[in-house]
Amino acid sequence: MLRPAFTAAGVDFDQWKALTRVALKLDFRTSSLGRSQFRREASTIAALIGQFIFYTLMGAFIALFVWFSRDLFLVSTIAMTYMMFVIGMAVLVDHNSALASPADYAILGFRPVTSRTYFAVRLTNVLVYTMALTSVAAWLPIFSLFVRYGAAVGVAGLAAFYACSLATTLAILMGYAWMLRVIGPDAVKRALSYLQLAMSFLVYGGYFVMTQTVGRVVTSTASLPKTPWLLLYPATWFGSYIELASGKLGVFEIVPAIASVGVMCAMAASLGGRLSLEYSERLGAMTTAAAPVKAASRKPSRGIWFKAGEARAVALLIRSQFRNDQRFRMGVLAILPMTLIYLFSGLNRGAIHDPFLPAPRGNNFSGVTMAIMMFPSLLKMHLTRSESFRASWIFFVSPADRMKIVRSSMRVLVAFFLLPYLAFVTLVSTYFVGNLFHVAVHIGLQGLLSFLVLQTTMLIDPALPFSRPTQKGRDSLVLFLFLMFITMVSVILSIFSAELYGSLAATTGVFGAVLAASLVVDLLTRARVGRQTASLEFEG
């Protein structure tokens, strides 16, 4: 049944089937060396269960909201915003190079596979993943719609969730394909991570602004008024399916629904046109796009820190990977949209205030504190996993002290990324708060806390830099639990900051306690991580 449709679209069905099957198989496979079949399968199953729990929990919040709210427009807007955010972030984080990476092209470029077939395989790979994610993330909200509003609304909800997810995926992928065609392979190769950064600004910022706006409106009116401006927001287009099914058949419901179908058709037509026809040609050009050759006389600077041994090696590697490894660079830079949006939101709500004074009522959550505390651990996550993990054999055959490598990794992360980041946040906060000393003390404490978190994550799961294969979405559950913990700490810090800085003794005591904890974790790291890393085996 599918074959004629594929043939009509210019896609070779047999090749598509074979390549798609392989691509999906590879997504679920991990490195085999040193692991038994049972352990590999157990690890994959555990990761899948973890993802199921994580996204089901996220969906549960929306399901509760669906259950208790009486405004169907509000419910559908929130639910579709949630869907767009989940899918948008998943595509950006896990499939960031799905369309714009020439890696597979080296294997398939010389085979008799047409550009369109190749494009369809890549597209299918991402769509299978996002549709599966939609099923897991949306089953509870859909169930809630079914039970609360009846079968018709439930079915419309089902259609809305999947259509919204499909449209979000297509929009991001079309963005990549369009850039590849319009700005050219050389520019995409150089600027891919910045493009992703811009997109994550869009996805994260859109989500944040929308939830803030909706939150404000709902708090005052308990419903969401349907204004023409709000109807420009794509989530409302898909949400209108639900309203139509409930019997509301006005212009403000029909037009958005038509707009959603129209947009999806336009995107499908665009992807099926020149974008896919010239796709492999562009990828081919990417494989030969060369970086400018530097003058042979240029001698790399040795810097001020990390001058010798393991520390120098790690610093050299991390610096070069940041310059050249898209995934790592994106992982590092991804903190920026989050921070800037939290800063912006904090300014709006009055949450950015002099930390030596009590927080304004109801503004006890500081997203910036959360971002600061999360940053090093996110860095650690991106530091250990890499597409180049096979090159990590050098750490295993050289007489390097692996414990020193692990500890140096932490110090390099702090020096290269955390300190400049803290300086940036301090400067911006000082600009708004006005008291550099107060801000510096507060950010300093958060910096120490975030370093402590980094030390602890290294203690729990020590790993050599860029030595583990990348795995799509496998850290979601850990990240979720970690986020809960960090949110709790940042709320506590925000509530008690004025008391904390109220007396010199209290301030010194807290700083002393964090430093002491850091020393204890360092001692534990020396004792435990040395033993653990000594028994690590090469995973390539």
Add this chain to the structure above:
Amino acid sequence: MIKTEHLSREYGSKVALNDLNLVVEPGEILGFLGPNGAGKSTTVKILTGMIRPTAGRASVAGYDIVERPIEAKQRLGYVPETAALYDGLTAAEYLELMACLHHLDSKTSESRATELLELFGLAAERHQRMSEFSKGMRQKVLIAAALIHRPEVLFLDEPLDGLDANAALVVKEVLKQLAGQGRTILFCSHILDVVERMCTRIVIINNGRQIADGTSEEIRRTTGTASLEAAFSQLTGVRDVGRLAAEFISVLDRA
């Protein structure tokens, strides 16, 4: 020198290496041969400390690789079979990285890196990222990286792979001279002509077990064959190459 005693490694229920006993003396170039999946790479990975044996002992330059890995690794150099390197680095940075991991001071590291890159004709490209390098250029960098700390023992897994004829000649000559200086070399390759010409002794393994040990001539004599290639085929189970090739062609014709 390299020494293994009853060395074994299992991956789950699969035995990759079984009771390997091997001694390679200083000054020797040992050709380490075997069909695909015979256990060559597993042996090299154990001897270089990348993985641990499940039984037995192994020492490199007199140091047990499990008990005293740092001392052993200070004295070994390794060229891996897959040219896996952090190709975002430049050639100079990669050699510096290796020198740092071997705790060479910056002056020594820089002068040796310059010498080695000049020897391999990569001086002009030293500040170019290796992602732009050809396979042969990457292989040259890997060989240079294996030599930068002047190791006593060298493990080379297909070191000539990707090299042009001139570079291969240089590498072969370098290896002979290094052996002449008393360094121990374990050379894995599937190119039997090269092994026959370069190696002072040959060990063949199959299914994780050692099945032959001696000079090329001794192995030929023992198997009653005219060439190392024929001896290898006979020892590793491929007895009638002609018939196998004919079957292969007939399968292609059928398809």
